[in-house]
Amino acid sequence: xxxxxxxxxxxxxxxxxxxxxxxxxxxxxxxxxxxxxxxxxxxxxxxxxxxxxxxxxxxxxxxxxxxxxxxxxxxxxxxxxxxxxxxxxxxxxxxxxxxxxxxxxxxxxxxxxxxxxxxxx
Amino acid sequence: xxxxxxxxxxxxxxxxxxxxxxxxxxxxxxxxxxxxxxxxxxxxxxxxxxxxxxxxxxxxxxxxxxxxxxxxxxxxxxxxxxxxxxxxxxxxxxxxxxxxxxxxxxxxxxx
Numbered sequence: 001x002x003x004x005x006x007x008x009x010x011x012x013x014x015x016x017x018x019x020x021x022x023x024x025x026x027x028x029x030x031x032x033x034x035x036x037x038x039x040x041x042x043x044x045x046x047x048x049x050x051x052x053x054x055x056x057x058x059x060x061x062x063x064x065x066x067x068x069x070x071x072x073x074x075x076x077x078x079x080x081x082x083x084x085x086x087x088x089x090x091x092x093x094x095x096x097x098x099x100x101x102x103x104x105x106x107x108x109x110x111x112x113x114x115x116x117x118x119x120x121x
Numbered sequence: 122x123x124x125x126x127x128x129x130x131x132x133x134x135x136x137x138x139x140x141x142x143x144x145x146x147x148x149x150x151x152x153x154x155x156x157x158x159x160x161x162x163x164x165x166x167x168x169x170x171x172x173x174x175x176x177x178x179x180x181x182x183x184x185x186x187x188x189x190x191x192x193x194x195x196x197x198x199x200x201x202x203x204x205x206x207x208x209x210x211x212x213x214x215x216x217x218x219x220x221x222x223x224x225x226x227x228x229x230x231x232x
Contacts, residue, residue, distance in 0.1 A: 035221070037223075044123065044208075044210065044223060044224070044225045044226040045159075045161075045167065045210050045212075045223045045226065046223065047220055047221040047222065047223060049220075050220075050221070059219065059220060060220075061218075061220055062218055062219075062220070095166065100169075100172070103155060103173055104154075104155065104214075105154060105155055105213075105214045105221070106172070107157040107159075107169045107172040107173075107212070108157075108159075108167075108169070108212075109169055109178075111166035111167060111168075112166075113166070114166065
């Protein structure tokens, strides 16, 4: 079965960086895009960015360009999200999500369990 | 401020019908981009409820449906049940932002 297992919760100080990992299993890693979505406490969903494990292409939400980097390691079937220059507004649950195939912009079909990143001095 | 606008909350009695709207613009829904709907039950991760405007994944009951017209989309739930209490999000792609966008989310309360 498809699984996306993320790394543990993190507490960081303002200005620091965080790197969250997401290990995929149960499907062909390079056949599906991976996207990252975050959800601040009690708030809605916000798209962070997308990466193709097949060729490394990436796309980022405009408000995060310059601070976020998505990467993958095909040998370990792991995706990573690094966010730099953390501010309090970055406090959120970060989800690693698989993108379905088919159509121009397929839905997000399998979600990781989430990694809570807390930014606090 | 979300690019896609949803009502913050809707409610209905068991057995009733509710509609959740998702209003976009000519740079997203109106540009022909598909709309997906997600259901997030309390304390869980989101799940696809409707994809590509009006398609249900296997396991989603047919009392749940989606539609799209112009720059907006709608999610309709008939025969409301207590288990439908959740947050619902619409999602599309925005050509101007060149990325995926979500609605702000709607909390459905079954009275």
